Amino acid sequence: MFEEQATKVKITSVVILVGMSSMLAAVVTDHWAVLSPRVEKLNATCEAAHFGLWRLCKKSIFIVEEDPQGKGCGPISLPGAKNCSYFKHFTSGEEAEVFEVKTQKEYNISAAAIAIFSLFFMILGTLCVIFSFGKGRDYLLRPAGMFFAFAGLCIIISVEVMRQSVKRMIDSDETIWIEYHYSWSFTCACASFTLLILSGVALLLISMPHMPRNPWETCMDAEPDTLD
Template sequence: MMWSNFLMQEEDRRCAAAGRRRGQQGPGLTPEREGKIKLALLLTAVGATLAVLAVGTEFWVELNTYKVNGSAVCDAAHLGLWKMCTKRLWQADVPTGRDTCGPAELPGEANCTYFKFFTTGQNARIFQRTTKKEMNLAAAVIAVVGLAVVALGCLCIIMVLSKGAEFLLRVGAVCFGLSGLLLLVSMEVFRHSIQALLARVSPEPPLAPALVYEYSWSLGCGVAASLVLMLGGGCFLLLTLPPWPWGPLCPKRGPGGT
């Protein structure tokens, strides 16, 4: 009799301990909630892809010289965070109604080089103008930090789906929102670096040609990536909020309700 009572007490203690562990772990993800998280993750994956495409390509801005009468060629350039490409284009390929050379996607003789300030600390020269390396370096570093924060946000959401750690949803939301903001800051710093480049004209001959600049598709990918990432972060943040406070005030009526 004593032995059976002892076994029953031990079984009760084990069941109580298991119940406490389940209570501490919390309920698992419901299929509906898991589907919402996966949908938001897909949205942020699109934003992350656009961000990598924007940071990795060099079509952030195009610098175009004016076409010269009597010349068969004209010069253009396009640059991004890491390198620049100067191109010599045939004027016959340039659209007729365009006063400047370009667009830079046209076929021509290209010369692409990485910026020296990443290795030797020297400024680059483009069309007798000098880059401001501090601003270019700042834009590149901020963009890389933004990509790292994107990767951290993706890791948090993967942990939510695989381990059920729902508290990481809020961390992932902050990461995605912050990454979108960092990309916007990087693009703004880059815009100021282009303004500084155009103003830093070398006094040495030959004379610097007049330039017209226009932003290109890589920068458009960066803007789209920022907006999509911030939208994805907002979606994850909504998933962490409690039910609407007015839900209990409007109970559903039964079939016999009036």
């Protein structure tokens, strides 16, 4: 790998690390969306919720003043009793009614599975970048770029599945939730998508063969013909 090429790869690797950190933060945390029911009166307890790919947390909040932006319960940062439960994604047997809607489990299984694929592509891309610094192994930058691009695509698909999940929650007549907003885990997932896609494209461009500055370079670099 040329020195100039190695410098570009190192700079891109910093961006990749930020994207990977954002993705890991999004995958392991449970603040993708915050849901709240309608608040009918003050000095009452309402139950808000926040969730991620693996866990749902419900929080009982005592309302002492009206929400100026609406009639929702919250904000979720208010003190209250908290109860968290993990989704039974990959277990067989009795169906658990996640979010009080049976079909909601299917959305979270899909989003979690796609996120796992994203982590798998991210690991492969990281290995390719590490091994590309070996002598004569710069060709590994191309698959690395593709792996990181695939990781970014997977995480944005997972984001869209979660968006549809939230929409179904709000539209369902079987739930108490009427309001929602996306939280910082959702922002981390979107940021990781942007950074990983840009990093993947950058690695593909860096790995492209050197183009001659003028037509004479190709002729001058060619080996002279030998006469028998």
